[in-house]
Amino acid sequence: MATDVYTSGEPNRPDSYGAANRDIIRVLLKPSVAYLALLATSISVMLFGGWCWYMQIRWGMGVANITHPTMWGVYIVTFVFWVGIGHAGTLISAILFLVRSRWRTGVYRASEAMTVFAVMTALLFPVLHLGRVWQNYWFFPYPNQRQLWMNFKSPLMWDVFAISTYFTVSAIFFYVGLVPDIAIFRDHSKGLVRRIYGLLSLGWRGTHRQWHHYMAAYGFFAALAAPLVLSVHSVVSWDFAMANTAGWHSTIFPPYFVAGAILSGCAMVISLLMPMTYAFNWHKYVNTWHFENLAKMCVLTSAILSYAYGMEYFVGWYSQNPYEQAIFFWRADPSADYGWAFYLMVFCNCLAPLPWYITKVRRNPWALFIIAAIINVGMWMERFNIIVSSLAHNFDPATWWFYWPSWVEWGILAGSAGWFCTWFLLFCKTLPAVAITEIKEMIPPPVKGSLEAK
Amino acid sequence: MSAATAPSSIRIKAIYEHLDCLLTGIDRLKKAGITGWTVMAPLPRHEIEEIIYEGQPSPVRWWTLTGAVTGLTTGLLLTSLTASQWPMILPGGKPVVALVPYAVVMFECTILGGALFTTLGAIVHCGLPGFFLDRAIQDPRVTDSSFGIVFTGAPVADQQRITEILTGAGAVEVTTGADTIYEVPNHA
Numbered sequence: 001m002a003t004d005v006y007t008s009g010e011p012n013r014p015d016s017y018g019a020a021n022r023d024i025i026r027v028l029l030k031p032s033v034a035y036l037a038l039l040a041t042s043i044s045v046m047l048f049g050g051w052c053w054y055m056q057i058r059w060g061m062g063v064a065n066i067t068h069p070t071m072w073g074v075y076i077v078t079f080v081f082w083v084g085i086g087h088a089g090t091l092i093s094a095i096l097f098l099v100r101s102r103w104r105t106g107v108y109r110a111s112e113a114m115t116v117f118a119v120m121t122a123l124l125f126p127v128l129h130l131g132r133v134w135q136n137y138w139f140f141p142y143p144n145q146r147q148l149w150m151n152f153k154s155p156l157m158w159d160v161f162a163i164s165t166y167f168t169v170s171a172i173f174f175y176v177g178l179v180p181d182i183a184i185f186r187d188h189s190k191g192l193v194r195r196i197y198g199l200l201s202l203g204w205r206g207t208h209r210q211w212h213h214y215m216a217a218y219g220f221f222a223a224l225a226a227p228l229v230l231s232v233h234s235v236v237s238w239d240f241a242m243a244n245t246a247g248w249h250s251t252i253f254p255p256y257f258v259a260g261a262i263l264s265g266c267a268m269v270i271s272l273l274m275p276m277t278y279a280f281n282w283h284k285y286v287n288t289w290h291f292e293n294l295a296k297m298c299v300l301t302s303a304i305l306s307y308a309y310g311m312e313y314f315v316g317w318y319s320q321n322p323y324e325q326a327i328f329f330w331r332a333d334p335s336a337d338y339g340w341a342f343y344l345m346v347f348c349n350c351l352a353p354l355p356w357y358i359t360k361v362r363r364n365p366w367a368l369f370i371i372a373a374i375i376n377v378g379m380w381m382e383r384f385n386i387i388v389s390s391l392a393h394n395f396d397p398a399t400w401w402f403y404w405p406s407w408v409e410w411g412i413l414a415g416s417a418g419w420f421c422t423w424f425l426l427f428c429k430t431l432p433a434v435a436i437t438e439i440k441e442m443i444p445p446p447v448k449g450s451l452e453a454k
Numbered sequence: 455m456s457a458a459t460a461p462s463s464i465r466i467k468a469i470y471e472h473l474d475c476l477l478t479g480i481d482r483l484k485k486a487g488i489t490g491w492t493v494m495a496p497l498p499r500h501e502i503e504e505i506i507y508e509g510q511p512s513p514v515r516w517w518t519l520t521g522a523v524t525g526l527t528t529g530l531l532l533t534s535l536t537a538s539q540w541p542m543i544l545p546g547g548k549p550v551v552a553l554v555p556y557a558v559v560m561f562e563c564t565i566l567g568g569a570l571f572t573t574l575g576a577i578v579h580c581g582l583p584g585f586f587l588d589r590a591i592q593d594p595r596v597t598d599s600s601f602g603i604v605f606t607g608a609p610v611a612d613q614q615r616i617t618e619i620l621t622g623a624g625a626v627e628v629t630t631g632a633d634t635i636y637e638v639p640n641h642a
Contacts, residue, residue, distance in 0.1 A: 205593075208495070
């Protein structure tokens with residue numbers, strides 16, 4: 001007989017498997033006015049972003065302020081930001097599954113959805129940055145008319161492989177986890193909705209054969225996805241670290257980027273799940289226990305990030321390389337062009353999470369929500385600080401330039417948030433945002449007496 | 455119905471509300487040497503897996519391994535052969551086929567191949583899509599909170615013995631023939 005994980009130290013669970021089904025299902029397909037208002041706002045912001053993109057296609061890249069030497073601006077900053085956001089989902093769903101961490105159960109489905117939608121959002125940006133979007137097929141690895149293939153030694157090529165693999169594996173992992181839960185929805189609906197859920201559930205019936213192979217496959221997906229969590233942002237960091245640009249060319253970048261990605265991802269999970277928990281009254285499934293653990297993850301990764309920020313300066317000083325020293329001192333100069341970005345980044349990512357060392361603050365919903373929002377701002381600023389300042393202040397003083405995004409770039413940035421929120425809101429009302437089957441695994445099974453079968 | 459057209463097999467379905475009763479039912483069926491049953495459960499319980507499979511691992515692992523090896527090989531060949539097609543002399547004696555930078559592409563292809571083949575393996579071994587499973591297996595009570603044991607083609611001669619075993623183990627309902635098909639109530 002299995003040892004049940006239902007212990008008194010954990011939050012209340014539903015009384016039965018049927019109660020778990022009903023709790024999750026009741027929020028589906030019945031949008032409230034507030035939900036519709038939020039969805040309409042998200043779609044409006046997304047459409048505004050789409051219009052800004054249209055302006056860029058219509059008038060050319062001149063409407064964006066990226067120009068020599070700052071050829072990577074808001075688009076690449078936001079690309080890295082969204083890839084980072086996509087980190088926490090797979091971390092929570094795969095790594096915490098492998099280490100049998102019980103608190104993941106309530107939050108992993110929403111985190112996985114967040115990962116898939118965040119990577120979908122990130123994937124827009126290389127296309128947006130391309131300018132001539134009709135030539136986006138150049139991204140894909142195939143030879144040109146002279147049979148010359150692309151350079152697989154380039155970190156940009158690695159990134160294509162890393163992001164597309166991460167997206168594919170995360171999407172498969174997300175969908176595989178959903179199949180048994182969609183089957184529950186199918187059996188609790190009727191008409192066209194039942195047919196749609198029936199198709200999406202692939203005719204799942206929960207036979208012993210299905211569960212046996214499903215659980216084996218799920219374990220392998222987790223094992224395959226776990227190293228991806230660490231590799232994806234390492235590869236993204238090599239987009240910078242492999243370049244001979246002062247402020248980028250550092251071996252500390254992979255762990256530094258991975259820690260930052262986990263910090264931003266966990267903060268985004270708090271930002272998304274906190275309002276959802278209250279709106280859907282899901283306190284039985286997602287509550288202080290989960291948020292406190294997410295806050296602890298943030299505190300840990302914030303400490304690693306603070307160390308990395310400090311170590312960058314140490315490496316700059318210890319190297320005695322004048323270019324390295326120059327860029328780092330310039331970044332931290334309050335009167336310099338981007339000094340404010342540096343200090344905002346340090347405040348948001350290093351100082352703002354510190355109150356979470358206090359248990360009371362970690363358990364306060366408002367404190368959790370506000371600090372998580374500050375971290376998200378800080379993580380965007382970090383990428384802005386790294387990318388823009390190094391390019392704007394490169395080796396040749398004659399080319400130094402102050403880059404500030406145009407309204408089109410700001411519009412596209414806002415539009416990406418609208419795009420992400422639209423997907424997430426649609427997901428909340430159409431698919432189980434809490435993993436019903438795994439919640440059932442936490443409930444003691446119904447037993448009549450002692451087991452005869454041994 | 456005449457004896458010549460009488461069916462030789464019959465559907466039998468038992469519904470259980472308690473896990474221990476279900477396990478007892480499976481155990482007694484196995485000890486009686488009766489095969490051809492399908493167990494249905496609303497969640498994966500390893501007690502069920504242990505009693506049925508007795509520690510036998512799923513063959514899905516071989517799909518994962520095959521996919522990972524295929525992916526690794528594809529990554530190696532894609533990078534090496536494409537570079538070898540234009541063997542330019544690189545400055546500083548750098549190799550045309552450089553395995554260190556290619557390791558990134560090879561790693562990603564390994565993971566991708568492993569994941570895609572695992573999906574394929576899961577689909578094949580789980581019997582998905584399962585739209586054409588016997589209607590007796592398509593029971594919404596099982597995705598809710600009940601467990602079940604279904605025979606889609608039990609020998610008619612064994613019907614009474616099977617029914618006795620299933621009922622004796624604590625089934626709350628045992629049905630046969632057309633009664634095994636559960637009509638879905640209007641939940642919505």
